[in-house]
Amino acid sequence: xxxxxxxxxxxxxxxxxxxxxxxxxxxxxxxxxxxxxxxxxxxxxxxxxxxxxxxxxxxxxxxxxxxxxxxxxxxxxxxxxxxxxxxxxxxxxxxxxxxxxxxxxxxxxxxxxxxxxxxxxxxxxxxxxxxxxxxxxxxxxxxxxxxxxxxxxxxxxxxxxxxxxxxxxxxxxxxxxxxxxxxxxxxxxxxxxxxxxxxxxxxxxxxxxxxxxxxxxxxxxxxxxxxxxxxxxxxxxxxxxxxxxxxxxxxxxxxxxxxxxxxxxxxxxxxxxxxxxxxxxxxxxxxxxxxxxxxxxxxxxxxxxxxxxxxxxxxxxxxxxxxxxxxxxxxxxxxxxxxxxxxxxxxxxxxxxxxxxxxxxxxxxxxxxxxxxxxxxxxxxxxxxxxxxxxxxxxxxxxxxxxxxxxxxxxxxxxxxxxxxxx
Ligand code: EPU
Numbered sequence: 001x002x003x004x005x006x007x008x009x010x011x012x013x014x015x016x017x018x019x020x021x022x023x024x025x026x027x028x029x030x031x032x033x034x035x036x037x038x039x040x041x042x043x044x045x046x047x048x049x050x051x052x053x054x055x056x057x058x059x060x061x062x063x064x065x066x067x068x069x070x071x072x073x074x075x076x077x078x079x080x081x082x083x084x085x086x087x088x089x090x091x092x093x094x095x096x097x098x099x100x101x102x103x104x105x106x107x108x109x110x111x112x113x114x115x116x117x118x119x120x121x122x123x124x125x126x127x128x129x130x131x132x133x134x135x136x137x138x139x140x141x142x143x144x145x146x147x148x149x150x151x152x153x154x155x156x157x158x159x160x161x162x163x164x165x166x167x168x169x170x171x172x173x174x175x176x177x178x179x180x181x182x183x184x185x186x187x188x189x190x191x192x193x194x195x196x197x198x199x200x201x202x203x204x205x206x207x208x209x210x211x212x213x214x215x216x217x218x219x220x221x222x223x224x225x226x227x228x229x230x231x232x233x234x235x236x237x238x239x240x241x242x243x244x245x246x247x248x249x250x251x252x253x254x255x256x257x258x259x260x261x262x263x264x265x266x267x268x269x270x271x272x273x274x275x276x277x278x279x280x281x282x283x284x285x286x287x288x289x290x291x292x293x294x295x296x297x298x299x300x301x302x303x304x305x306x307x308x309x310x311x312x313x314x315x316x317x318x319x320x321x322x323x324x325x326x327x328x329x330x331x332x333x334x335x336x337x338x339x340x341x342x343x344x345x346x347x348x349x350x351x352x353x354x355x356x357x358x359x360x361x362x363x364x365x366x367x368x369x370x371x372x373x374x375x376x377x378x379x380x381x382x383x384x385x386x387x388x389x390x391x392x393x394x395x396x397x398x399x400x401x402x403x404x405x406x407x408x409x410x411x412x413x414x415x416x417x418x419x420x421x422x423x
Pocket of ligand 1: 023026093094120121122123124125126127128163164165166167188305306307329330331374375402
């Protein structure tokens with residue numbers, strides 16, 4: 001297994017380009033199953049999760065052509081199987097989102113239940129209830145969901161019990177091919193949902209309200225081919241900005257979307273960063289200062305994203321003052337805390353592990369560390385950057401799921417980081 005070796009103490013300085021959003025691209029790859037004609041998705045990041053989704057589509061018999069610039073062309077009409085096997089779904093929950101499109105387009109689907117994961121149990125009850133509201137007949141056996149429909153799915157009324165990104169996206173794409181109108185209430189409002197709705201509308205879908213809590217979908221008889229460019233990855237952008245702030249550095253991120261990072265930018269300003277932005281560039285300058293601690297609560301968009309919680313804790317670990325970080329999306333998303341404490345951080349968990357109290361220390365100390373989730377792992381890279389001595393981050397296949405060329409991007413900012421290949 002590959003590891004990352006990080007020599008701490010470098011102030012990050014320079015420029016990088018944001019990659020396309022993993023969590024948009026993954027859902028578009030699933031939604032491509034709805035089309036009768038080839039669709040082309042561009043600005044797709046070169047990541048393990050994307051490769052897993054391509055493998056899943058290929059296992060269904062779908063022709064997928066990827067060029068050297070990661071433009072992905074998908075021909076859904078070559079499909080031969082409607083079964084998504086456990087091996088592919090267990091490694092990545094987003095695979096579950098092929099269920100609705102297969103059902104809506106081909107009237108049948110058999111998809112393995114994803115099960116829990118490192119950051120919590122993550123059930124799919126909201127997805128299944130939504131599909132049933134559209135007339136799907138759902139049966140569970142042997143760890144698989146088997147869904148069928150009596151003729152076309154029918155538009156319906158879906159009320160989500162709480163904000164669910166995957167649930168909102170899954171039902172939205174499925175309803176695009178259902179007969180009649182679907183109204184979804186209490187929807188999640190993340191930018192990736194808006195991006196997916198734009199993609200579906202380019203395919204001929206009729207979706208209104210994405211980005212608000214009520215989405216209306218006028219189902220259409222068929223969806224055609226289109227090409228679409230994925231939005232910038234706000235979590236990746238935020239990760240580099242936080243890393244720069246933690247090191248007292250100065251970093252410019254191009255191809256970014258500042259609109260999607262308003263709260264993050266405002267928290268980094270609170271930490272002492274000078275941030276300037278244009279439509280697609282964000283520049284952060286800490287002028288060599290130690291960051292100030294910032295307290296926050298993670299919550300659905302537009303609030304502070306859970307996907308940047310671990311990274312901000314790494315910054316707070318070396319900031320001036322004490323902060324309180326409360327996680328409200330996932331039950332078990334503080335595993336980085338124990339690893340950071342091994343590096344000399346002073347972080348205490350409270351309230352059934354829902355809140356971290358971070359007392360900033362001047363420096364951390366390098367150590368061998370590991371984590372079993374993507375964002376926790378990258379937060380340990382940030383911790384390594386602000387530690388004295390060497391840090392080795394193990395199990396970085398998690399990082400490879402979501403960060404394109406992380407060592408090259410950090411090296412370009414001056415970081416002392418390299419991959420150690422497994423023996
Ligand atoms: N939940 C349920 N039932 C459901 C669906 C969700 O109980 O049917 C719970 C989850 O267990 C969780 C909460 O509701 O506690 C929110 O889950 P949500 O459905 O919003 O998350 P998701 O769709 O599974 C996506 C991202 C995550 C990101 C969350 C929250 C993708 C592929 N994943 O997950 O990204 O943290 O939204 O913003 O889009 C990551 O990229 O590292 C990552 C984990």
